[in-house]
Amino acid sequence: MxxxxxxxxxxxxxxxxxxxxxxxxxxxxxxxxxxxxxxxxxxxxxxxxxxxxxxxxxxxxxxxxxxxxxxxxxxxxxxxxxxxxxxxxxxxxxxxxxxxxxxxxxxxxxxxxxxxxxxxxxxxxxxxxxxxxxxxxxxxxxxxxxxxxxxxxxxxxxxxxxxxxxxxxxxxxxxxxxxxxxxxxxxxxxxxxxxxxxxxxxxxxxxxxxxxxxxxSKQLKTNYIKVPIFEIECSNVVEAMELLEKQDFVGETSIFGNNIHVITNEKFKDESQIHNLCKSSSINVKRINKIIPTLEDVFIHLLEKGKK
Ligand SMILES: Nc1ncnc2c1ncn2[C@@H]1O[C@H](COP(=O)(O)OP(=O)(O)OP(=O)(O)O)[C@@H](O)[C@H]1O
Ligand SMILES: [Mg+2]
Structure with missing residues (x-):
C-alpha cells in the first residue's frame, strides 16, 4: 500500500x-x-x-x-x-x-x-x-x-x-x-x-x-550506468585524473579513497587504452579493476550528464 x-x-x-x-x-x-x-x-x-x-x-x-x-x-x-x-x-x-x-x-x-x-x-x-x-x-x-x-x-x-x-x-x-x-x-x-x-x-x-x-540502490547501480567503470590505483593521482578526463573514451572521473574511478563512455574499447595512456605519460599503474559502480559513481555520472 x-x-x-x-x-x-x-x-x-x-x-x-x-x-x-x-x-x-x-x-x-x-x-x-x-x-x-x-x-x-x-x-x-x-x-x-x-x-x-x-x-x-x-x-x-x-x-x-x-x-x-x-x-x-x-x-x-x-x-x-x-x-x-x-x-x-x-x-x-x-x-x-x-x-x-x-x-x-x-x-x-x-x-x-x-x-x-x-x-x-x-x-x-x-x-x-x-x-x-x-x-x-x-x-x-x-x-x-x-x-x-x-x-x-x-x-x-x-x-x-x-x-x-x-x-x-x-x-x-x-x-x-x-x-x-x-x-x-x-x-x-x-x-x-x-x-x-x-x-x-x-x-x-x-x-x-x-x-x-x-x-x-541495486537498481540505481545497474539501470543508470551501462558503460564499464574502472578503479585505478596509480602514482600521480591528480595528474592521472586530468589526463584521463581529456580522453574521448572517458565520461567522468572521481577520487575514491586513494584511487581513481573512471566512468567510460561509448567510445571505450578495452583496458589497454588506459594502460597505454598511463605508460606513455610515465604514470605508474599498480592495478586496474573493472568494478560495480558505487552510488557515488551513479550520481556523478547522472549529474555530470545533466550539465552536458
Ligand atoms: N522561499 C523561497 N524563495 C525563493 N527561493 C527559494 C525559497 N525557498 C527555496 N528557494 C530556492 O529553491 C531552491 C531549492 O531550495 P531547497 O531548500 O529546496 O534545496 P535543498 O535541496 O533542500 O538544498 P540543501 O541541500 O542545501 O538543503 C534553491 O535554489 C533555493 O534558493
Ligand atoms: Mg534542504
Missing amino acids: NSIVVKNLTKKFGSFTAVDEVSFEVKRGEIFGFLGANGAGKSTTIKMLCGILEPTSGDALVGGFSVAKEPDKVKQNIGYMSQRFSLYNDLTVEENIDFFGGIYGLEGNLFEERKKWVLHIANLEGKEKLLTSSLPGGIKQRLALGTAVIHKPQIVFLDEPTSGVDPISRRNFWDLINSLSAENITVLVTTHYLEEAEYCNNIILIDAGKLIAEGS
Whole structure:
C-alpha cells in the first residue's frame, strides 16, 4: 500500500522553478531516501509534502490526504523534523517535550507514556531539566526525532537529520529510523551521506528541481550506468585524473579513497587504452579493476550528464 503518492508536484518562487513536476510513490513502512545536491529542491518538496508550503501546481496524497486541498489534515497525520532541528535551545529537555506534546494535543496518561518513550530513545532519562542548548549534537538529534514522532504519526519526514553529527551518533540514529520502519511507519529522509542512502529501501535523486533517477540502490547501480567503470590505483593521482578526463573514451572521473574511478563512455574499447595512456605519460599503474559502480559513481555520472 502506498503511503505517499506524489503527482507532478511543482513549486515556483516567482519565475524560478524550485521543484519541477516531480512524481514518485512511497510504500507504507518504507525507508525512502531523498537525494540531491545543495539547492536541488529537497527541503521545498518536503515542506509541500508536510502541508506547510502550498504547491504551485500538481499535488500529493500523504496518508490519503491531499497536500493542496487538505494541508491541515496532512499536518495532523505526519511528523516533521526540519533541516535545522526543530527544538528550542533555550528550553529544557522536558519543556521541549511538553511543547511538542501540546502542539499535537497529547494529554494524560498517553502523554506521560510518550514523554517517557522520548526520554528513553534520546538517552535523557533523569536529565529532563537540562537546557537543550547544552546537549551534544547526537543526543539533540534523537530528542528532535522523538518530539517529531511523539504523537505516533504513520509518516515521518526527516530533512537532513544527520548533518553535522558524528559517525557513531549517525549509525545509532539509523538504528532508530530502522525501528520506526519496523513498526510500519513510513520514513522519508534526505541526506548528503551516500552510505546512508544504502540503508534506504528506495531512493530518488533530484537535480535542479527535476527527478532524474529512482529505484533501490541495486537498481540505481545497474539501470543508470551501462558503460564499464574502472578503479585505478596509480602514482600521480591528480595528474592521472586530468589526463584521463581529456580522453574521448572517458565520461567522468572521481577520487575514491586513494584511487581513481573512471566512468567510460561509448567510445571505450578495452583496458589497454588506459594502460597505454598511463605508460606513455610515465604514470605508474599498480592495478586496474573493472568494478560495480558505487552510488557515488551513479550520481556523478547522472549529474555530470545533466550539465552536458
Ligand atoms: N522561499 C523561497 N524563495 C525563493 N527561493 C527559494 C525559497 N525557498 C527555496 N528557494 C530556492 O529553491 C531552491 C531549492 O531550495 P531547497 O531548500 O529546496 O534545496 P535543498 O535541496 O533542500 O538544498 P540543501 O541541500 O542545501 O538543503 C534553491 O535554489 C533555493 O534558493
Ligand atoms: Mg534542504
